[in-house]
Amino acid sequence: METYNENIDLEIERMLETSSVSPLLKAIVKASLYTMPYANKLAILKSLQKEQRKLLILRKKEEKIIEKYRGLMEKLSKQQPGA
Amino acid sequence: MSDDETKPEDETKPDADTADDAADKPADLKDEADKAIKEGKSRLGRAYRVAVDKAFGKTWPERLMKLPLLPATIPIFIGNFFKELATVKKERAAAKSEAESEITQEVAKGTETFDIAENLTEEMDKEAHFGPEEKEAVALLTEDVLEAAKATGEPEKALATIDRVKEDADKDEKDTEKLTDEEVQRSFSMGLFTMVRLRQRFDNEKDLAEFLTKVKSAAGKSARFNHFSKYITNNFKKLFQFGAMQVPDLLGIEKSKFLPLLTSEDRLRDGLDIVLPEIFPSAVRDKGLTPLRKFFVRFVRQKRYPDPKALAELIFMIEDEDDMRDLAKKIGGAKVVSLASVKATEDKKAKIKKDREEKAVAKKEGEKGKKEDKPTDKKPDHDEEEPALDEAA
Numbered sequence: 001m002e003t004y005n006e007n008i009d010l011e012i013e014r015m016l017e018t019s020s021v022s023p024l025l026k027a028i029v030k031a032s033l034y035t036m037p038y039a040n041k042l043a044i045l046k047s048l049q050k051e052q053r054k055l056l057i058l059r060k061k062e063e064k065i066i067e068k069y070r071g072l073m074e075k076l077s078k079q080q081p082g083a
Numbered sequence: 084m085s086d087d088e089t090k091p092e093d094e095t096k097p098d099a100d101t102a103d104d105a106a107d108k109p110a111d112l113k114d115e116a117d118k119a120i121k122e123g124k125s126r127l128g129r130a131y132r133v134a135v136d137k138a139f140g141k142t143w144p145e146r147l148m149k150l151p152l153l154p155a156t157i158p159i160f161i162g163n164f165f166k167e168l169a170t171v172k173k174e175r176a177a178a179k180s181e182a183e184s185e186i187t188q189e190v191a192k193g194t195e196t197f198d199i200a201e202n203l204t205e206e207m208d209k210e211a212h213f214g215p216e217e218k219e220a221v222a223l224l225t226e227d228v229l230e231a232a233k234a235t236g237e238p239e240k241a242l243a244t245i246d247r248v249k250e251d252a253d254k255d256e257k258d259t260e261k262l263t264d265e266e267v268q269r270s271f272s273m274g275l276f277t278m279v280r281l282r283q284r285f286d287n288e289k290d291l292a293e294f295l296t297k298v299k300s301a302a303g304k305s306a307r308f309n310h311f312s313k314y315i316t317n318n319f320k321k322l323f324q325f326g327a328m329q330v331p332d333l334l335g336i337e338k339s340k341f342l343p344l345l346t347s348e349d350r351l352r353d354g355l356d357i358v359l360p361e362i363f364p365s366a367v368r369d370k371g372l373t374p375l376r377k378f379f380v381r382f383v384r385q386k387r388y389p390d391p392k393a394l395a396e397l398i399f400m401i402e403d404e405d406d407m408r409d410l411a412k413k414i415g416g417a418k419v420v421s422l423a424s425v426k427a428t429e430d431k432k433a434k435i436k437k438d439r440e441e442k443a444v445a446k447k448e449g450e451k452g453k454k455e456d457k458p459t460d461k462k463p464d465h466d467e468e469e470p471a472l473d474e475a476a
Contacts, residue, residue, distance in 0.1 A: 020179040020182070029186060029190055036190070047185040048182065051178055051179070058175050058178065061174075
């Protein structure tokens with residue numbers, strides 16, 4: 001996990017782009033990166049990574065739900081004329 | 084036949100109208116049909132069963148699939164869909180909120196650390212009156228080197244900075260030998276300052292070691308840079324303990340009273356007496372405070388942390404002789420004097436002197452028996468003493 005020593009700023013900025021945190025917080029983080037100690041940067045990066053993982057899981061979950069109900073709807077629409 | 088087929092259709096119509104009830108109890112309908120057949124109402128019973136099968140399916144999966152067709156189940160179906168989606172949405176909002184909270188905390192902490200460090204820097208600049216050389220040396224050991232090396236592809240810049248400052252330091256070597264107490268104290272302040280900045284940069288040894296390894300591999304083979312990185316890595320534990328937040332605490336004073344402590348030689352020594360056991364507990368235990376304090380003052384006086392000899396000595400003081408020898412082997416071209424060997428030589432000389440004095444006393448007293456016992460205790464190292472004994476005999 002600790003492999004971002006050299007590019008931690010870039011990595012944080014990249015992850016902020018896809019993060020769901022508020023635009024204001026994104027701007028604050030970007031502005032304070034230059035002066036922030038490494039330890040805090042690392043903690044932020046870890047938080048962002050954790051959030052990304054959660055979002056990915058939720059996205060998959062959402063897709064699964066939609067898929068499930070779409071299947072049911074299709075079956076319904078096929079059966080409806082015969083009913 | 085047509086009657087058979089049409090009749091049940093007609094008979095089932097009332098059932099279809101009460102489809103809601105039928106949907107709730109399809110099993111009852113089937114039982115009812117079976118019962119009707121059993122009771123001899125074969126036609127009606129069969130018709131009833133056909134109607135049930137047609138409306139709800141012959142098997143349970145079929146029946147379940149047909150259930151949503153009923154008007155009452157459609158809102159439930161849609162309701163469930165949105166309910167499940169709402170759960171996901173709620174979880175997403177929770178994830179966002181958690182991330183925002185964590186990031187805000189870290190930003191606040193980072194900014195606070197930065198403010199403290201900045202204030203400390205300003206105050207130290209005022210108090211210690213850093214000259215350009217000190218400032219550059221501080222930059223060498225902390226920000227510039229690490230920043231320059233951090234930007235991948237620019238290790239040369241970092242090395243160039245090191246070389247430049249090292250050359251300047253070599254030029255001023257004569258002056259540094261004549262350091263006044265005030266300058267020693269300034270050097271010490273500088274050392275503290277370096278540690279403060281390093282503490283800010285890394286919060287654990289592993290991160291720092293990994294970072295230095297990367298920089299080193301990027302920089303190629305540079306003995307000087309290797310010494311520097313090894314010094315930092317080996318002593319980071321102590322530097323970490325000596326970090327920005329800990330120093331005033333270690334000294335048991337308020338932060339505002341921290342800087343004036345370094346303004347006099349006596350206070351510096353007092354401060355070292357408190358701080359050193361905290362930083363080098365094992366060294367203080369094994370070597371005692373005074374030699375360590377002397378060493379530390381001398382070490383900061385040298386002002387050149389990547390200096391291999393100073394490094395080796397520091398390792399020796401902190402760790403043990405094996406570590407020091409190992410390091411000395413790795414430092415090519417550096418003449419490292421083992422403090423242990425110096426001490427051994429001194430002990431040997433002291434023993435020889437003591438033996439001579441004892442022999443002289445024995446000679447004076449004329450006790451030949453004692454003279455005969457003495458040589459047996461002697462070690463083969465003291466060959467020089469043998470002729471003297473013969474002469475005396």
